[in-house]
Amino acid sequence: MVDSVQRTAEPAIGPVNHDKPRRRFRRKLNSYTGAPLLMISINLVLFALFFVWPAAIGLGYSFTSYTGIGDAPFVGTDNYTKLFADPAFWAALKRTLIYTASVVPLSFVAALGTAYLLVSPYTKGKSVARVVFFLPWLISPIIVGVIWRWLFGENFGLVNFIIEKFGGSAVSWQSNGDLSLIVVIVAATWAGTAFNMLLFIAALKNVPVSYYEAADLDGANAWQKFRRITLPAIAPTSFIVILLSTLHTMKEYSLIVAVNAGGPGTENNLIVQYIYSTGFRKAQIGYASAASFILLLILMVIALVQMLANRRKGN
Template structure:
């Protein structure tokens, strides 16, 4: 491609023979497009990084700093070194709340897994009817605030005014002590937490079940496998990545359970069902010992990291085998 002719002062035309490479404009456009494709992702990533640093890294660093001080929420703070951690590891209330949290997690994870997987299997079954309405019904609890859910279930299971005990009394049995019996109070927490958290795990399982190749199930059926055998030997192994994610998220969520328990029974009766996050809350805000509560928060964070790393390595070992 050549440049257009130019004219001299005498009016004579002078042909220029400067050649412009044909592909140069294309390369310039590609460079401009490539720049836009690079800038846009970087802009989105930058926003995410800023928000992560602002709401996660900065509070975490501040909590780590407080854990080495005697800060009480107001006034100045003095550096005390590892004193908070030494006192924490000698605190019987801390071990009691941590043990109750571990017990609750050990009971909660299987309950969440079985219920959410069972509902997902029912909602993806070809024989089921009314699946659209059922999805909405099962998903509604996830939209309700844990505080509101705790208040609703507290009203349902109240010892003196609860609807459940009213029905039990009508059937001729003695009312159950949902608020004053530690074991029944823990059972109630398990029921409410499973009811409220099933929806999210159910959606994960539904998406994974729909990705199971139908040819595998049809081949197993032709080989004479019944419905349970097809589920146990075909569907369930293919759901392992989703199962791992559900177990990991449920474990971390159960270890951090707070709002629903606080609204339901406040960790009662007494402190028998006080979980670790409630212990941190009471220490930091009711006793105004921010430094000591921050040390407990750091210990909880380390425990959660260890749990996540162990589960990740276990899942990776299964993949290699």
């Protein structure tokens, strides 16, 4: 009787189908992995084509005395040795750091303050204000530079015209290196506030209203709510804004050229202007490639430091 039970039970179990897990895995691979891999592969191809390959070529040129024509004789690390001994390179790097350390905090405060006002329920005309505040982002950096050059021109600028109309003397906005840099900093802050403002508006709208209601019940004032609730809630957006603003400002070129062309003289040449002048005007492609690679390393270090700092704060 036991044998008959076993015989009748055996067909119910049947042979194990090993193809089902494979089909299930293939189905999961196709539905959850295939499309993302396809999208990532397109980005990887574009990244390798327009960044990795040119960077590799530039790195190779940095060890040569290539002038843009003919052969590229190998010179080893001579370009880097000359670069670190070049006072013009250090002056351009110093000016770039001053420019970045000024523009990034100013644009951060201006963008956050503007966004905070535009999401406030007490602000009137917010729709029109958003359009007006976003207009600078729609203008080309060259046009932005021309506008501010017209405003702060020494002989034809609107600001000096108003000053002289009220009995003052014209200010040397272009011939004074420090004043010329201040004009560029203000122009860059005005132009870069719009995009950061949109990021902060989205972040502020995502802060739960219940947090503020609980703070009101506890008797918190506006500054305490902003410090204890708003700033921690928008910390990820703040990190993105600071990171992108820093990287963009360190690579600024067109705005500087349009406002003062790095002047007076070469006093306000930033690092990108130094690279352009060395590579294309002086035909020292190998030397300029070395400077470009140093700039790339500086940007990578800045990005890594900010990412590590943000991760520690998150922990």
